[in-house]
Amino acid sequence: MTASVQRTRTIISAASKPGLPHHIKLRHDPGRGRWHVLAPERVFEPDAIAVEILKRCDDQRTVQSIADELANEYNAPVENIIADVISMLQELADKGVVKA
Amino acid sequence: MNEIAPLEHFADAPVEAACSRAPIGLLAELTHRCPLQCPYCSNPLELDRVNQELTTAEWQDIMRQAADLGILQIHLSGGEPTVRKDLEDIVEVAAKAGLYTNLITAGVTLTRDRLKKLKDLGLDHVQLSIQDVNEANAEKISAYKNGLAKKRELGKWVREFDMPLTINAPIHRHNIENLPAIIDFAVEMGAGRLEVAHIQYYAWALKNRAALMPSRAQVYKTNEIVEEAKVRLKGILVFDFVVPDYYAKTPKPCMGGWGRGIMNINPSGKVLPCHAAESVPGLEFDNVKTKRLADIWLKGQAFQMYRGPSWMKEPCKGCPRAEIDFGGCRCQAMAFTGDATNTDPACKFSPHHAAFVAAAEAESGVANPPNFLYRRLGGAKGSPDSAVETE
Numbered sequence: 001m002t003a004s005v006q007r008t009r010t011i012i013s014a015a016s017k018p019g020l021p022h023h024i025k026l027r028h029d030p031g032r033g034r035w036h037v038l039a040p041e042r043v044f045e046p047d048a049i050a051v052e053i054l055k056r057c058d059d060q061r062t063v064q065s066i067a068d069e070l071a072n073e074y075n076a077p078v079e080n081i082i083a084d085v086i087s088m089l090q091e092l093a094d095k096g097v098v099k100a
Numbered sequence: 101m102n103e104i105a106p107l108e109h110f111a112d113a114p115v116e117a118a119c120s121r122a123p124i125g126l127l128a129e130l131t132h133r134c135p136l137q138c139p140y141c142s143n144p145l146e147l148d149r150v151n152q153e154l155t156t157a158e159w160q161d162i163m164r165q166a167a168d169l170g171i172l173q174i175h176l177s178g179g180e181p182t183v184r185k186d187l188e189d190i191v192e193v194a195a196k197a198g199l200y201t202n203l204i205t206a207g208v209t210l211t212r213d214r215l216k217k218l219k220d221l222g223l224d225h226v227q228l229s230i231q232d233v234n235e236a237n238a239e240k241i242s243a244y245k246n247g248l249a250k251k252r253e254l255g256k257w258v259r260e261f262d263m264p265l266t267i268n269a270p271i272h273r274h275n276i277e278n279l280p281a282i283i284d285f286a287v288e289m290g291a292g293r294l295e296v297a298h299i300q301y302y303a304w305a306l307k308n309r310a311a312l313m314p315s316r317a318q319v320y321k322t323n324e325i326v327e328e329a330k331v332r333l334k335g336i337l338v339f340d341f342v343v344p345d346y347y348a349k350t351p352k353p354c355m356g357g358w359g360r361g362i363m364n365i366n367p368s369g370k371v372l373p374c375h376a377a378e379s380v381p382g383l384e385f386d387n388v389k390t391k392r393l394a395d396i397w398l399k400g401q402a403f404q405m406y407r408g409p410s411w412m413k414e415p416c417k418g419c420p421r422a423e424i425d426f427g428g429c430r431c432q433a434m435a436f437t438g439d440a441t442n443t444d445p446a447c448k449f450s451p452h453h454a455a456f457v458a459a460a461e462a463e464s465g466v467a468n469p470p471n472f473l474y475r476r477l478g479g480a481k482g483s484p485d486s487a488v489e490t491e
Contacts, residue, residue: 008336009335009336023263025224036172038173041225043125043173
């Protein structure tokens with residue numbers, strides 16, 4: 001089985017180490033001055049917070065550590081942030097944009 | 101995170117902001133040649149011949165221009181794009197220019213070595229069309245022997261090379277009952293996406309409408325099957341559903357709106373707002389041989405003609421959905437009502453809607469539909485007389 005073949009649903013938890021599959025590209029578009037996620041026959045337009053999360057999806061950091069970093073950076077309670085991070089990453093995993 | 105909504109307020113934006121108004125996608129029809137002869141072929145009635153096709157260097161230049169213009173994704177299509185021996189040279193330049201490259205193929209002419217090479221050169225994604233999962237029926241639809249086995253083999257190579265795969269399944273009365281098996285096939289092939297694409301009846305497909313149209317009950321059943329499968333296969337298979345116009349109440353936002361998100365270049369270099377746009381009279385199509393892509397997109401007569409809401413008349417004019425569905429499809433309005441400025445007959449507010457629905461109901465209600473008019477490059481003049489009838 002190869003990484004592009006998804007046989008079971010990925011469930012995101014605080015311990016997950018999310019990453020982008022190699023065929024998903026988070027790219028800054030200088031012409032439009034914003035970030036895009038390029039996916040098979042789809043282009044997504046992440047908002048600023050989604051970009052910050054996706055930049056940290058490197059297969060190394062856990063969801064918990066991503067939330068910790070963001071809580072620190074934005075001076076917000078980590079309990080609130082982690083729920084948002086999990087729900088966003090779960091949605092993206094269901095769209096095939098994030099793996100873990 | 102939203103899917104992108106391209107090109108807001110196109111007409112108001114300054115020309116210098118070209119990049120912000122660039123199309124998201126470019127459909128590059130590298131050739132009209134195809135080994136298959138599907139009766140619902142989406143290519144225009146008049147096919148470009150091989151000696152009219154753009155050269156390798158011309159396509160490579162288009163890829164560079166597209167990236168400069170701000171286009172993000174290239175859909176390499178046809179006909180069958182792999183019949184061009186220089187596909188690798190085009191993909192290489194597209195990938196180097198930073199474009200997301202998508203190969204749209206029937207999968208019967210591609211070899212393992214070529215696929216590997218395409219991947220190494222930067223091909224991002226493969227979309228594989230299937231005619232059916234029943235071999236005999238697939239042969240009947242495509243007039244091509246042993247196609248399904250070749251597609252299975254391609255699927256195996258795609259998995260071996262760890263490439264993402266979309267299965268595209270055009271749906272009509274001859275395969276609609278097999279939808280559950282088609283979904284299973286997509287999972288078995290390791291696809292991440294499945295397009296359940298009800299046939300869009302333009303161009304050649306319109307000639308075969310009576311042979312292909314499913315019933316309303318069959319169409320509704322496909323909705324149920326897809327909705328159930330979406331839940332069951334959440335996180336495994338993403339579904340794309342191309343709605344069947346004839347049983348709809350509102351039209352689809354064809355191409356995401358005319359001249360808004362997508363441009364199409366045909367094999368001889370004509371730049372079209374959509375692949376069927378040549379069926380709309382009064383449009384002047386520029387060619388990449390004589391003008392720059394950005395210029396054509398921003399100022400080309402064919403793009404400006406139906407861009408935005410200014411061309412609309414009632415019931416589109418003033419309709420709250422005018423900038424949601426953009427009046428639907430110009431080509432369908434032309435084909436069914438004889439006037440491209442009419443609202444798409446798929447819209448319940450169209451005075452032609454009742455006749456549109458009645459045509460589908462009458463044709464799908466016939467127990468023995470007519471034979472297919474197969475699509476052959478030899479029949480490029482578009483006359484049904486030059487097509488081959490079988491069965």
